[in-house]
């Protein structure tokens with residue numbers, strides 16, 4: 001399954017033509033998110049581009065073949081538990097042309113102070129020591145015709161990189177740009193180290209083709225662009241670029257990738273322009289974390305209704321959980337479970353089942369009418385949170401977290417908490 005197949009299955013597509021101008025593509029992505037899928041023709045010779053492919057739950061759930069939160073979470077969680085093998089194809093190179101330079105790939109700069117055009121939706125497959133493969137999404141920005149800097153958040157690829165460099169080895173990688181959205185979703189997930197995320201994608205899709213590269217890495221097939229290279233011990237400044245919470249991430253020294261080959265699909269090189277901090281970015285990165293929170297919370301409290309990583313928290317740092325308490329204290333246990341399930345979470349709020357986590361006004365109403373700060377508020381000091389938190393105490397995201405129980409006390413008169421309604425005619 002290709003990105004083109006996936007896009008063809010969407011109903012609301014609008015076509016755009018050049019000239020785009022600097023930030024033109026970013027402006028369209030912003031304007032259309034949550035509304036339609038823009039398809040950018042002629043972004044470069046032999047290239048077109050698309051964005052907002054899974055910027056809404058209905059689109060994501062359609063790709064997953066799910067009709068409710070519960071079904072969508074369960075499908076993803078069970079694929080993470082049961083990845084399957086890839087179908088390797090050997091005759092693939094004829095379908096691709098090679099280009100000499102990363103600058104031949106039409107990349108986009110999205111925000112005014114970003115350093116340069118870059119890839120925001122590249123699935124990086126690393127081949128690590130012990131035959132371990134890992135697929136994850138990383139910012140990838142060219143600093144030369146065959147040189148790029150890659151942002152490695154301290155997770156699996158970073159671990160692979162640290163181990164390899166210590167042994168005096170570089171990490172062979174493939175960067176696959178322009179892939180089916182479920183491949184992206186799997187690569188945005190965090191199964192335990194050693195579980196290959198492309199196997200998770202294969203389970204979600206009912207099979208996934210892949211290719212082996214000369215450097216030992218593998219790539220999902222078809223991908224519109226496949227970049228073959230090595231993560232080296234050299235470092236360069238990365239950024240500024242905008243992260244999921246919509247601020248400019250700190251500029252850090254990050255590893256340099258030496259590029260060996262760049263393959264571009266001859267027939268349909270459809271590139272995926274993922275708007276940083278856009279709805280698609282949030283849903284893609286946050287959805288699996290939401291599923292994990294849902295699972296963890298359900299195991300401590302039976303009456304969980306809805307879990308949301310909120311829009312204001314950019315689908316990453318703030319969660320609202322609605323539940324029916326069976327006993328006093330349930331809500332706090334739910335909050336603790338949520339923090340354990342998603343370490344980047346900074347603020348977790350529990351509300352009753354009559355409050356919709358998708359409605360920020362309703363959540364604020366619950367805070368105004370149901371929170372008793374002496375009982376309902378707790379701070380977890382000095383705990384690892386998100387590296388993206390601008391007020392974190394260190395580069396690893398050391399921070400203080402807040403849990404808020406905004407559920408009504410079970411022993412109080414329920415009439416005091418009833419939302420008044422005007423009867424229908």
Ligand SMILES: C/C(=C\C(=O)O)CCOP(=O)(O)O
Pocket residue numbers: 153242243244245285316344385386387388397
């Ligand atoms: C979601 C992340 C980056 C981005 O999409 O901009 C990675 C942040 O990871 P933490 O574990 O929260 O530091």
Ligand SMILES: [Mn+2]
Pocket residue numbers: 134135136156190191192193194195197
């Ligand atoms: Mn992994």
